Amino acid sequence: MPEGDTVFRTAERLRAALAGKTLTRSDFRVPRFATVDLAGDLVTEVGSYGKHLFIRTDRVSIHSHLKMEGEWRVFHCGQRWTKPRVTARVVLANDDAEAVGFALGKVEVLPRAAEHTVVDHLGPDLLGPDWDSDEALRRLTTHPRRPIGLALLDQRNLAGIGNIYRSEICFLRRVHPATPVADIPDLPALVDEAHRVLGKAAHEPPWRPMVYGRTRRPCQRCGTAIVSRLLGEDDHADRVTRRERGIYYCPRCQSEPTN
Template identity: 85%
Template sequence: MPEGDTVFRTAERLRLVLAGKTLTRSDFRVPRYATADLVGERVDEVGSYGKHLFIRTGRVSIHTHLKMEGEWRVFPCGQRWTKPRVTARLVLATDEVEAVGFALGKVQLLARAEEHTVIDHLGPDLLGPNWDAAEALRRLERYPARAIGLALLDQRNLAGIGNIYRSEICFLRRVHPETPVADIPDLPALVEESHRVLGKAAHQPPWRPMVYGRTRRPCPRCGTAIASQLLGEDDPADRITQRERGIYFCPRCQPAPA
């Protein structure tokens, strides 16, 4: 699943080609908004919050979420798309370009005043201008017995971390992902590590994982073979998500909690 850094860079890319431009065509390929027409609307700005992306005009906010496979691509008008047309869920065109959202997990058209309703429940945005480390810490501490690997993935605590970065952050702090929040030696430092890692990934790509996806390969610190296992909530109805939640760690640098 694309994480906060990917969404942040996507917003930057769309901002360059859409902000200040007037829409000459809009094509919502989702039943709920099939008749929506934004022709003539001027795009004021494009922004992100965690894994959520917003394209704002004077009247509305177009909210999209990439979920597992979503992606935005930009094409000069008239150029052939490089992904199957059947997967396009939203097209926004100006005189110069077509911005196409493929396989988007969520598409919503909101009044500007209602935009907050889709992010009010989220924790502080790790890549936002108003990042609040104290609030993120407070939210993590509400559930002291929860495994830190699950707590980092919960967008209600910190917005933007996905499966890749929770493994990387725990590795950098030498913390096993199953360690309860209350047993983290320096939780404020882990929160700041999260902010640093996401910031570096967003502003200085590409990010090269040290442990994620490197099962049985040597740890970059001690040479021990990297291990992986599933870590998720105990919910039988969540089996598909469980498969996507493999964590990676060094058994030596990150010993399991007692």
């Protein structure tokens, strides 16, 4: 699933193509919004919050979530699309460009005043201008016995982390992902690491994982084979589930908790 850095960069590309320009055509291939016509609306801004993306006009906010396979691409007017047309769920066009949302997990058109309902339950946005580490800490410590590997994935604690970055953050802090939140030696440092890692991934791509997806390959610190496991789920899950939701770590650098 695309994580906060991917959504952040997607918003940047869409902002360059759409912001400050008037829509000449909109096409929502979602039954609930199929009759919505935004032709003539000015796109005022494009932004993201965690894994959520918003394209705003002076009247509405187009909210989308990429989920597992979604992607926004920008084309010159008349350019042939590079993904199957049948997977397009939103088309937004102006005189210069077409922005097409393919296979989006969620699409909705909201009144601007209702946009907050999408993000009110989320924790601080790791890539937002108002990032609040103290609030993230407060939320994480609300459930002190929860494994950190699950707590980091919960968007209600801090928004933007997915499976890749929870593995990387735990590895960089030498913390086993099953360690309860309350037992983390320096939780503020781990939260700061999350902010640093996601920020670097968003602003300095390409970013190469140190442990994610490296099962049985040597740890880059000690040479021990990297392993993966599921947390809070069936340890006998199929290979695809393990690859998509498993957390990766070094069993030597990240000692397993004893209780």
